[in-house]
Amino acid sequence: MDFFELLKESLPMLTQGLVLTLQLAFISLAFAMVIGIVASLMGMSKNPVLRAINRVFVAIIRGTPLLVQGFFIYFGITGLLGIRISAFAAGTIALSLNAGGYLSEIFRGGIQAVDPGQREAARSLGLSARQTTWRIIIPQAIRICIPSVVNQWCITIKDTSIISVIGLAELTKMGQTIIARTYRSFEVWIMVGIMYFIVIWLLTLLARFVEKKVSLDD
Amino acid sequence: MTSTGAVKVEIRGLHKSFGKNEVLRGIDCDIHTGEVVCVIGPSGSGKSTFLRCINCLEEPSAGTVRVDGNLMDENAKNIDELREDVGMVFQHFNLFPHLSVMENLTIAPTLRKKMSEDEAKQVGMELLGRVGLADKADAKPNSLSGGQKQRVAIARALAMKPGLMLFDEPTSALDPEMVGEVLDVMRSLAKEGMTMVIVTHEMGFARQVSDRVLFIDQGVIAEEGTPAEVFDHPQNERTKSFLAKVLEA
Numbered sequence: 008m009d010f011f012e013l014l015k016e017s018l019p020m021l022t023q024g025l026v027l028t029l030q031l032a033f034i035s036l037a038f039a040m041v042i043g044i045v046a047s048l049m050g051m052s053k054n055p056v057l058r059a060i061n062r063v064f065v066a067i068i069r070g071t072p073l074l075v076q077g078f079f080i081y082f083g084i085t086g087l088l089g090i091r092i093s094a095f096a097a098g099t100i101a102l103s104l105n106a107g108g109y110l111s112e113i114f115r116g117g118i119q120a121v122d123p124g125q126r127e128a129a130r131s132l133g134l135s136a137r138q139t140t141w142r143i144i145i146p147q148a149i150r151i152c153i154p155s156v157v158n159q160w161c162i163t164i165k166d167t168s169i170i171s172v173i174g175l176a177e178l179t180k181m182g183q184t185i186i187a188r189t190y191r192s193f194e195v196w197i198m199v200g201i202m203y204f205i206v207i208w209l210l211t212l213l214a215r216f217v218e219k220k221v222s223l224d225d
Numbered sequence: 226m227t228s229t230g231a232v233k234v235e236i237r238g239l240h241k242s243f244g245k246n247e248v249l250r251g252i253d254c255d256i257h258t259g260e261v262v263c264v265i266g267p268s269g270s271g272k273s274t275f276l277r278c279i280n281c282l283e284e285p286s287a288g289t290v291r292v293d294g295n296l297m298d299e300n301a302k303n304i305d306e307l308r309e310d311v312g313m314v315f316q317h318f319n320l321f322p323h324l325s326v327m328e329n330l331t332i333a334p335t336l337r338k339k340m341s342e343d344e345a346k347q348v349g350m351e352l353l354g355r356v357g358l359a360d361k362a363d364a365k366p367n368s369l370s371g372g373q374k375q376r377v378a379i380a381r382a383l384a385m386k387p388g389l390m391l392f393d394e395p396t397s398a399l400d401p402e403m404v405g406e407v408l409d410v411m412r413s414l415a416k417e418g419m420t421m422v423i424v425t426h427e428m429g430f431a432r433q434v435s436d437r438v439l440f441i442d443q444g445v446i447a448e449e450g451t452p453a454e455v456f457d458h459p460q461n462e463r464t465k466s467f468l469a470k471v472l473e474a
Binding site: 146150 | 332
């Protein structure tokens with residue numbers, strides 16, 4: 008079987024895996040953005056309890072491997088509570104929390120990176136604290152955050168492959184399955200790699216376009 | 226011009242500390258409507274802190290600041306309204322970089338004074354014309370020179386039609402050849418009777434436009450008077466040594 012025959016035979020399975028990878032990544036990232044925003048607001052809150060919750064959350068996410076988080080949610084928590092959830096649900100929860108923790112730090116950093124003079128200028132014009140935050144600080148923080156947020160998206164898309172170990176037939180798992188049958192490790196991993204690469208590359212192009220659109224220069 | 230107008234700003238027993246560092250150590254001062262007051266003094270003397278206490282960007286550790294009789298207090302319900310009447314121009318311009326020049330001028334009037342977009346733009350165009358930048362309405366702040374940025378910043382503050390303007394070293398971050406264009410705008414404002422408090426290192430300008438000069442040193446007003454009194458016949462030893470240093474440069 009030459010390369011193209013192998014490709015032709017593998018493509019349906021790999022595509023199926025890619026679809027699951029994308030579903031897992033996009034649903035997780037949507038939740039992660041919400042978690043990240045809420046957690047970053049907690050992290051900057053005046054309330055010390057909310058700040059502490061954020062700090063503990065981020066410390067746990069950063070301090071433990073994604074693989075352990077996935078196993079803990081899929082086997083640990085479900086075992087303790089005596090419930091069953093699908094591998095897809097467990098994977099989504101693990102990836103959402105994981106990316107959410109990192110994104111919350113990115114958002115907090117972005118907001119704190121806006122020049123304090125911006126807040127002062129807005130307040131000196133009479134803008135309220137709320138108007139200042141939403142009209143002046145957040146729009147600039149978003150621009151600062153874009154590269155790091157896109158970076159996190161890329162990481163999370165690829166982290167779906169780690170989550171495959173709890174039994175999700177996503178792209179990496181599909182690759183393994185094909186190799187187990189064909190023993191064509193070299194070619195199949197190239198195919199899998201290229202598929203991840205194309206997704207990330209398209210995302211990067213989109214990000215570059217958005218960045219240009221909202222640039223602070225003429 | 227003499228200080229015959231009503232009291233615009235009343236400062237009593239103003240103290241400000243940052244941690245253990247006491248920056249302002251008891252300042253009493255009245256500023257009258259229509260008066261132009263220049264604040265001079267060595268760096269670190271508390272000039273900028275004094276200015277920033279007037280619109281409550283810094284909260285006094287003790288003492289009071291009143292503008293038109295209203296206490297400037299960060300926790301007061303009407304602090305935003307009170308600040309609308311006190312324009313401020315910063316050393317580093319602090320233009321909003323994500324907004325066009327025109328949007329910088331219209332954001333506060335539309336949000337605070339409920340002015341319509343069109344009306345705010347009309348006011349904005351007039352002000353940009355006044356500072357000589359009508360052609361830059363659609364530009365982004367980052368494309369402007371320092372002098373142009375500062376003129377936009379002045380126009381932005383004026384768009385709220387403030388009764389008092391504070392200038393915090395408005396020319397200190399500018400290249401020398403751009404200082405003049407900013408001082409010209411300030412000069413014309415002074416001529417129109419705007420009440421102004423200006424922290425500056427431009428001694429020639431201070432002498433020319435001020436009704437009164439305050440020399441602040443080590444957190445107190447060490448000397449005050451007309452420009453002629455302070456510049457030509459300083460009484461305080463510290464004023465003398467400060468002026469000797471800056472004027473020989």
